[in-house]
Amino acid sequence: MAGRRHHYLPQLIQRPFAFRQSGKEFYVRAYHRTRGRFTPNTAGLGKELDFYGGPEDTSLDDAMTSGEGELAKVVQALNRGEHPSPIEMATLVCALAFRTKAMRDALAGMMPAIVSALRIKVLDISRIRRDLLASLNDPKERKRQIFQAIDSGPPQSREQRAKAYAALLPAWKKYVSAREDELVGQAWATASLVMDKIRSEATNMAQASYLEVLSRDPTVPARARKLVEEMVFTVIQAPEGQSFILGDCGPVARFSDGKSRLVLGAVNQDADIEHIFLPISPSRCIHARVPSSTWWPSAAEINKISASLSVEFFISDRESGEDLEALRESIGTLDPVDSEEDIIQELLDQAE
Structure with a gap:
């Protein structure tokens, strides 16, 4: 058990963005939606009380913690320039995609629309x-x-x-x-x-459903296998003078309708995932794409998607910059799945 304050954005993905390390402590530059810029220790960033359940049942948090060792090895290997298998990268993407606060809040936000x-x-x-x-x-x-x-x-x-x-x-x-x-x-x-x-x-129903689904397997293996079957996994290098940020939403996706959403997917059945991005350091980003896609985004475009789909903050290795302030102002400006109106209309259309 890792205590009652649980990381929804694990340290294994935060630490490569650290600007300073002191022993086992890693410090990052975080840009918060309301607090502005600050420099927290990753041990305290991206955490929430009882995020994976209360002290009466620590099994889910224990499972998340025990599985982080293998995920950390994949991140470290990628940042050393090595080439883990596509299934290892897909597993990392899926494990981080579903456990974030952005994903939980998205599911909670969908429930009222579904009920409506x-x-x-x-x-x-x-x-x-x-x-x-x-x-x-x-x-x-x-x-x-x-x-x-x-x-x-x-x-x-x-x-x-x-x-x-x-x-x-x-x-x-x-x-x-x-x-x-x-x-x-x-x-x-x-x-x-x-x-x-x-x-x-x-909201309570959505929270209970979220924990139930996550408890089945924190790495979501079936979803990872499906991604490997449908997408090509590579690692993008940031051009000289540019860098990637890491949003608190973790992985993000671009869909066939041109919209960016969380990796959960779209309510619109005609919108399929075409690209997935997971920054793993300021200079590297996992990129999964369908073979037919010819769109090649810039680091700035990926950063804008990551910031816009984040809930509270993003991490950067840079201390300042006009683009970082613009990204901070864009936090939370995109619907994580779809707008409530779009969800309601899509569900009504599907029920006809």
């Missing part, structure tokens, strides 16, 4: 009317409702219940027709209460 889309569907009055009437006129449901009404009165024998059912059955359609608006209104009100409760708990 569901609410629109569920509370469609014409749909409620159609489904309710179909249900009430279903033979099994009709029988259940009639016997429920019979049993709400005085106790009766089996024969008496059967006679009562036979007497009431012919009047069922008339009963439903007469009370149609009232029944539909009751069904809508009940559904609305349920959806309001779900919406109020959406």
